[in-house]
Amino acid sequence: MVKIGNLELGDFPLLLAPMEDVSDPPFRAVCKANGADLMYTEFISSEGLIRDAAKSVQKLDIFDYERPVGIQIFGNEIESMREAAAIVEAARPDILDINYGCPVNKVACKGAGAGILLDIDKMVSMTAEIVKAVNIPVTVKTRLGWDENTIRINEVVERLQDIGIQAISIHARTRKQMYKGTADWSYLAKIKENPRINIPVFGNGDIDSAEKALEYRNKYGIDGIMIGRATIGYPWIFNEIKHYFATGELLPPPDLEERIKVTKKHLDFSVEWKGEKLGILEMRRHYTNYFRGMPNFKAYRTQMVTTESYAEVCTILDQVGEVYADFQF
Template sequence: MKIGNVEFGPYPVFLAPMEDVTDIGFRLLCKRFGAAMVYSEFVAADALVRMVNRSLEKLAVCDDERPVAIQIYGKEPGPVADAARIVVERARPDMLDLNFGCPVKRVAGKGAGAGMLQNIPKMLEITRAVVDAVDIPVTVKTRLGWDESSKVIVDLAERLQDCGIRALTIHGRTRAQMYTGEADWTLIGEVKNNPRMTIPIIGNGDITSPERARECFDCYGVDAVMVGRATFGRPWIFKEIMDVLNPESVSVAHEAVKSGYPVMSADWKIDVLKEQVLTSVRRIDEYRGILHSRRHLAASPVFKGIPNFRETRIAMLRAETVDELFAILERAREAVRQVTD
């Protein structure tokens, strides 16, 4: 599979763009574990045009995470195209992705993100403007439609392709569903099997295991799959998936973290989470690095089964220094050992 000039190996698995989740530290760790491409947190076009520092900081990328895509969103062609130029000038990512899928009220409710599914002509106008504005591949991420009665993705995919995008990611839910219910991949498969579609189709939604990733490749014929919420506290999911999809590939798990424990053991996974914290702190700063990381720790499946974990989870979410957070993790490590022994 190829997007622009970027070649991907067999069965590529991408890290989805997620606000306050896919900071550079987390992206680097997922890349080490086998993510074929990683995406930034989404960035508001209006904020980039106004040169808001917090948004400009999200454009930081490094060569170790390439290929990398930066995702932006907005609701007017001019500002979004201007923001796209800023992204290319400052970060030179491998791809620029347009967010037409975010369902949260503060985005979709104002007409951006998935809100664009209620204004398809404006969506297409923005897409054409951005394609014309930059010299790197432009891709789109969207949903099946606004609600159950308006699943427009099959026709919309062709129209987006006609605008000049180089790949399309489809989340198998409507905006009305938010993140509830099961993702419906049947329409994703219909888009992929449409003979008029020539660009790569990336499927997204409920990829939570290697078996599900394999099923989606085999049953729906997608060119790549994208993993989102299942990565929370589990960056090693990319190793798990690639060990099944492409077992001939060389595992880099032993190089991803410095740990004296067996790869994929509970102790090793806790060391991975500690490395995630340190990487984010080094790349951002202590306060924000911890802010990005602690939600992963609190959600990590490695701590499943610990008695009275609620109190530990709250402590993780309140920790403000690396020393404080690591002390909590070491206590949690002992609790995990007691459960698994």
């Protein structure tokens, strides 16, 4: 049984990665319904929380149906992160997660996210202050290092464990790699072989199929897998992995009826959470992904991303179901 604090997550949990502009409550709802064991919010700026910025505060929204859920924060000032941690705890998540992995320039080049991998001492000091500031489990998501010459991940995990984090998720790339090249999970295997490490270690990077999930579980000995980009438009991946682990058989891909049903459910949650206008607007980035691989779909996508009517989106989805009734994924 994998545990984070007193939180029991099963024998080999599958985690939904925190993804900016993706991992909002509506998306988390469909992932939860399709087998995700633990989810994290989009990352939230510590400075935004302290200033009570509306966008940051809204990201604190979590719902009982999605538990267990962690709220993730990022920043480069220790005092601001400590204050933000207290605000997060008041929102009653099951976990507080610290982002030490975001590679984008506007975050990393300001010393936050993966930028802090250039200052491990500060990373440890900041984490220690956050752990002391809250009474809920603190976890960390990070990368191997800034570049191939600064990979100190084994030391990082030891030191963060020593000051009280309860689990760590590691994207097995450096910041320099961004999302290119191949994730090198051999570093994770070495961490799991380290007798000093007793917290759960979750692997992240390149998991896009049930077969690869099983291969990496067996090869690298990690405690669970965090999945990011492969879930976009495909929340079914969690249950597909679980089924493959249990039976050795691959589930058939979801058919068109199922895809339309989940798209509508996602849309319903989005409208319920943010209202019709904004809920419809924020769903637009998802349609292409749900129906990836369908020929001549562009015209329907164009209709869905230009209408501002919930009823019209549903009508277009119904039309897709009729026109492509015989299509096989």
